[in-house]
Amino acid sequence: MSTFLYRLGKSAYSKPWYFLMAWIVILGVIGAMLGVNGIQSSSEMKIEGTESQKVLDMLVKELPAAAGGQASVAFTAPDGERLDTPERVALLQKAINDVYNMEYIINPAKLAAQAAAAGQSATADQSAAADPSAAADQSAAADPSAAAGQPAAADPSAAAGQTAPYGPLMADGVPIPGVMLSGDGSIALFQFQFTVQQTSLPASVPDNIISTVTEVEQAGSGITAIPSDSLKSIPAIGSTEVVGVVVAAVVLFITLGSVVAAGLPLLTALLGVGISVGGAFALSSIIQMNDITPILAVMIGLAVGIDYSLFIVNRQRRLILDEKLSAGEAASRALGTAGSAVFFAGLTVIIALCGMLVIGIGFLSTMALVAAASVLVNVLLALTLLPALLGLVGERICTAKARTKSTLSGNKASHGFSHRWANITVKYRWVIIILVVLVLGTAAIPVTKMELGIPSGASANLDTPARQSYDIISKGFGEGFNGPLLLVAQPNNPSDKISMELLGKLVQEIQMHDNVTLVSPMGVNATGDIAIISLIPKTGPTDTATKDLVQDLRDPASSIATGNNIKLGVTGFTAINIDMSSKLSTAFPLYIGIIVILSLIILLLVFRSIIVPIKATVGFILSILATFGLTTAVYQWGWLHSLFGFDTGGPLLSFMPILVTGILYGLAMDYQVFLVSSMREAYVHGRHGNESVVHGYDLASRVVLAAGVIMVSVFAGFIFAPDAMIKQIGFALAFGILIDAFIIRMTLVPAVMSVFGDKAWWLPKWLDRLLPNLDVEGDKLLTKLHAEQGHKK
Numbered sequence: 001m002s003t004f005l006y007r008l009g010k011s012a013y014s015k016p017w018y019f020l021m022a023w024i025v026i027l028g029v030i031g032a033m034l035g036v037n038g039i040q041s042s043s044e045m046k047i048e049g050t051e052s053q054k055v056l057d058m059l060v061k062e063l064p065a066a067a068g069g070q071a072s073v074a075f076t077a078p079d080g081e082r083l084d085t086p087e088r089v090a091l092l093q094k095a096i097n098d099v100y101n102m103e104y105i106i107n108p109a110k111l112a113a114q115a116a117a118a119g120q121s122a123t124a125d126q127s128a129a130a131d132p133s134a135a136a137d138q139s140a141a142a143d144p145s146a147a148a149g150q151p152a153a154a155d156p157s158a159a160a161g162q163t164a165p166y167g168p169l170m171a172d173g174v175p176i177p178g179v180m181l182s183g184d185g186s187i188a189l190f191q192f193q194f195t196v197q198q199t200s201l202p203a204s205v206p207d208n209i210i211s212t213v214t215e216v217e218q219a220g221s222g223i224t225a226i227p228s229d230s231l232k233s234i235p236a237i238g239s240t241e242v243v244g245v246v247v248a249a250v251v252l253f254i255t256l257g258s259v260v261a262a263g264l265p266l267l268t269a270l271l272g273v274g275i276s277v278g279g280a281f282a283l284s285s286i287i288q289m290n291d292i293t294p295i296l297a298v299m300i301g302l303a304v305g306i307d308y309s310l311f312i313v314n315r316q317r318r319l320i321l322d323e324k325l326s327a328g329e330a331a332s333r334a335l336g337t338a339g340s341a342v343f344f345a346g347l348t349v350i351i352a353l354c355g356m357l358v359i360g361i362g363f364l365s366t367m368a369l370v371a372a373a374s375v376l377v378n379v380l381l382a383l384t385l386l387p388a389l390l391g392l393v394g395e396r397i398c399t400a401k402a403r404t405k406s407t408l409s410g411n412k413a414s415h416g417f418s419h420r421w422a423n424i425t426v427k428y429r430w431v432i433i434i435l436v437v438l439v440l441g442t443a444a445i446p447v448t449k450m451e452l453g454i455p456s457g458a459s460a461n462l463d464t465p466a467r468q469s470y471d472i473i474s475k476g477f478g479e480g481f482n483g484p485l486l487l488v489a490q491p492n493n494p495s496d497k498i499s500m501e502l503l504g505k506l507v508q509e510i511q512m513h514d515n516v517t518l519v520s521p522m523g524v525n526a527t528g529d530i531a532i533i534s535l536i537p538k539t540g541p542t543d544t545a546t547k548d549l550v551q552d553l554r555d556p557a558s559s560i561a562t563g564n565n566i567k568l569g570v571t572g573f574t575a576i577n578i579d580m581s582s583k584l585s586t587a588f589p590l591y592i593g594i595i596v597i598l599s600l601i602i603l604l605l606v607f608r609s610i611i612v613p614i615k616a617t618v619g620f621i622l623s624i625l626a627t628f629g630l631t632t633a634v635y636q637w638g639w640l641h642s643l644f645g646f647d648t649g650g651p652l653l654s655f656m657p658i659l660v661t662g663i664l665y666g667l668a669m670d671y672q673v674f675l676v677s678s679m680r681e682a683y684v685h686g687r688h689g690n691e692s693v694v695h696g697y698d699l700a701s702r703v704v705l706a707a708g709v710i711m712v713s714v715f716a717g718f719i720f721a722p723d724a725m726i727k728q729i730g731f732a733l734a735f736g737i738l739i740d741a742f743i744i745r746m747t748l749v750p751a752v753m754s755v756f757g758d759k760a761w762w763l764p765k766w767l768d769r770l771l772p773n774l775d776v777e778g779d780k781l782l783t784k785l786h787a788e789q790g791h792k793k
Contacts, residue, residue: 001343001774002336003784009335009387013328016388023385027275033282047361050579051554055488055569063525063532068106069198070484070573071206072228073213074472075188081222082185084169088223091216093171095225096179096190098212104205106193108177166477182476189477191484198230206231228473228482229457229466230573244717248306248710255706258399261313264389268381269305275381276301276374289370290363295718295726297374299733300663303714304349304670305378307707308342309386311674313397314703316390320398327397331390338674339383344606344774345673346379349666351602355594356662359587364655368662375666418705422697422750426690429751436748437622440739444625446632452581452654453542455724457482459650464722467647474540480517483541483574487533487553489566497528502564507533509560515539515549541574542651550575581654591658595665596621605774606673607680611760615752616672619744623668624661627736631656635728645720646727653725656732664736667711671745674707675700679753680761689757697750708741 012019047053075092077083083092100107165183168175180189190213194201206227213225245266252262277297280289315338319330353375356368390397425432457470458479473481489498489506503521510533511519518536525531535553539545550570552558561567596617603613631652633639638649679696687695715737718730753760763771 002340005339005343005383006332006336008383009332009339010328012335012384012387013331013391016391019384019388020392023271023275023381027271027278030275030278030282034278037282037285047363047580047583050576050583051569052571052575052579055486055571056576058530058569059488059532059571062530064195068194068196069201069230070191070193071198071209071230072189072191072469072473073209073231074226074228074469074476075190075213075216076224076226076472077186078222079186083188083223084181084185088221089169089171089176091221091223092169092179092188092190093176095213095216096176099190099192099209100177102205102208102212104194104196104201105209106195180477187472187476189473189481191481226465226469226472228469229460242717244714245302247713248302251706251709251713252306252310255310255703256313256317257402258397260393261317261397264313264386264393265306265309267389268309268386269302269378271385272305272374272378272381273298273301276370276377279373279377280370287366288363289366292725292729293367293370295721296367296659296729297370299715299718299730300349300371301374301378303667303711304346304375305381306710306714307670308346308378308382310707310710311338311342311703312382312386313390314338314706317398317402318699321402327390327393327395331387335383335387340774341673341677342379342382344602345666345670346375346382348602348669348673349375349663351598352595352662352666352669355591355598356658358594359591359658361583361587361655364658367655367659371663416698418701419694419698421746422694422701425747425750426693426754429754432747432751433755436743436751440622440626440743443739444622444629446629446637447625449636450628450632450657451544451636451651452585452657453651454577454580454654455650455728456541458540458542459646459648459724461645462647478517478536478538479540479543480537480546483537483546484572485535485537485550485553485570485575486572487535488569488571489531489533489564490529490569492565492567494529496565498524498531498566499528500524502566503531503533506531506560506564506566509563510535510553513549513552515545537574541577546574547578550578577654581651584654584658588657588661591661592621595661599665599669602669603672605771607676607761608763608768608771608773609761610763611756612676615749615760616669616676619672619748619752620665620668620740622748623736623740623744624664626739627660627664627732628657630735631728631732634731644727644731646724650724653728656725656728660729660732660736663733664740667737668740668744671704671708671741672749675704675745675749676753683758683761690754692758693750693753697746701746704741704746708737708746711737711741 075083077088083089099105166180166189169179169181169188170176178190178192180191181187182189194205198206210227210231213227216223216225249262249266252265253259256262277294280294280297312334316327316330316334319325319333320327323330325333350372353368353372357365359365457466460467460470462468470482473479487510489503491498503524507519507521510516515538516535517538518534520534522532522534537546537549539549553560553568553570555561556567558568599617599620600613603616604610607613634641634644634649635646636649636652641647641649675697678700679693682692682696682699712734715730715734718726719734721727721730
């Protein structure tokens with residue numbers, strides 16, 4: 001490998017324009033594809049095989065209109081005033097009618113009129129398509145059961161014997177379909193349903209809805225319109241991420257000593273991000289891509305792109321300044337040695353990310369593949385474009401000042417901070433090992449209380465429309481209205497039918513559950529074997545009690561199911577999120593197992609050692625547990641929330657642990673490869689025991705330190721992004737790198753390596769013969785070059 005990369009580096013350095021033009025052509029092709037195919041993304045995060053997804057898929061097939069997405073808009077009046085004045089009602093009615101007249105929006109009043117004209121109650125797709133929010137309208141026009149002469153079970157006051165805290169918003173004595181008014185008249189909730197899932201809506205539809213409903217604010221009415229979180233735009237990258245790039249530029253300049261040298265890693269990383277993210281978008285019309293996917297690719301691409309180029313440029317400069325090689329020869333050797341480490345470090349990240357495919361979750365697999373592609377592109381750029389750019393720069397890669405300083409210092413050993421720190425870790429190795437384990441073990445304690453879910457408006461910042469909508473709806477109607485459930489009842493016997501009498505009985509029994517606020521029948525399909533019911537819980541979408549309610553409703557042994565000989569399915573956004581979190585929680589231990597096995601195999605091949613892979617894997621487990629512990633304490637418990645730019649804690653993003661584990665594993669192994677391969681290089685070249693540990697650490701720690709600071713800076717920029725999901729991912733990655741790079745790799749690793757000494761490189765002879773020699777440290781390359789030089793003499 002090192003010999004091949006040496007030749008590749010020599011070719012790229014001597015013929016830079018060939019390689020440069022090749023990458024420019026690739027970038028041009030991607031740009032052309034973007035122009036032709038456009039950019040498409042989706043907020044969809046579904047997991048095939050979950051109970052809620054099965055029910056939703058069945059509805060899409062049998063009753064497509066009932067499977068459409070839902071959204072809402074909350075209207076508020078000034079303090080102490082009401083919305084049900086004639087002037088305000090007229091404004092609201094116009095805005096609501098305009099929404100109902102839009103394409104992709106279901107108008108329950110029209111459907112009820114069609115059903116009445118046909119002499120039907122609520123059948124086929126018409127009844128199923130009725131707006132779930134019509135459950136609260138308490139009118140024959142909106143309540144299929146009332147139209148059929150059944151009791152209006154949708155009225156919670158009827159079940160509880162109390163006055164309802166809300167009711168329909170009336171216009172000229174007639175309820176406005178889909179709109180409820182709070183008890184004090186200050187809040188109106190407009191809930192409506194789309195004919196398709198929101199992920200299938202054109203981007204213009206939510207924008208048009210928001211534009212239409214906010215027109216009520218421009219009439220001097222005092223009304224405020226607050227759209228729900230489901231109408232928000234896709235997550236965006238904020239300006240704070242630029243700070244991470246600026247910090248990276250400063251660190252590169254300090255580490256490499258010149259603007260030219262510092263600019264090359266930034267240039268290759270930005271080009272890598274452009275190619276990988278642009279390529280993903282270019283294929284977005286073919287492959288469904290989640291909104292977060294390109295943002296994740298930007299995170300990973302910037303971090304690894306800068307780091308990989310930094311390792312190679314730093315090695316070239318060392319060869320020029322320390323061994324007085326020409327820039328061309330130094331670039332070729334740097335690619336053969338540091339380039340080998342870059343190749344295997346990148347391969348480790350790619351394998352870790354692709355390991356997510358084993359879990360079998362579609363949107364997560366797409367995220368992993370796009371992120372892996374971003375890493376692959378940056379590895380290829382570092383091994384081909386970077387040496388070509390170095391060829392264009394030539395001897396200017398090192399300033400005259402740096403060369404003079406190197407000449408004056410000669411070959412004197414450096415005893416800077418890294419050398420002193422390495423000696424401290426070696427001398428106090430047992431104290432450091434115990435202290436690191438105790439500190440990280442303590443930080444990991446909150447993991448035992450970690451809750452997974454999808455962040456909702458409840459955990460959004462107070463000044464955001466999502467949080468304002470959530471709080472207003474909760475205040476006027478209860479938290480459960482932020483997460484309605486959709487129930488599907490089917491007879492256990494396929495030949496049986498669900499009568500309207502049975503549907504009414506089901507509604508009354510479900511209404512008796514302690515955590516149910518409102519239940520409304522939406523009708524029965526044409527064949528009579530599927531009944532649709534809308535349910536509003538008392539608790540919020542992410543509450544444990546809501547999860548328990550979903551489990552109770554699905555229980556085939558429940559009194560409702562057995563007493564009526566039916567099975568209940570539960571779907572809706574809230575149920576989908578509950579199932580997703582459960583599925584991912586189950587898959588997480590499996591993925592950890594995959595990562596551990598991969599870690600042992602890859603590091604065994606790279607380092608040809610039994611102890612090093614075990615040590616590296618244990619260190620990674622310590623760092624990942626501590627990372628999730630801190631993330632739980634901050635984003636779930638709300639510790640230091642003001643420092644990190646959010647107001648309220650909530651459940652952690654359900655797919656975050658798996659995603660972050662894969663990324664952090666790969667990046668942690670980067671540092672492991674660069675640091676420990678330097679120690680192995682010192683060992684192979686004649687140094688033993690603590691001397692090889694200190695010498696290897698001294699050579700690699702400066703660049704590992706710089707790489708760690710750069711990665712932390714890049715990821716930390718995403719902590720202050722406007723989207724809660726991106727915040728959590730950015731925090732976990734930033735603190736994960738901080739822990740792994742500075743506590744595990746640069747503190748614990750030299751201490752443990754000192755404990756084992758030369759035994760750290762022990763490998764059974766039979767295994768030594770079986771394993772291929774990857775020559776990551778470039779020993780074979782140097783032997784060959786020395787032999788060639790001797791032959792020339």
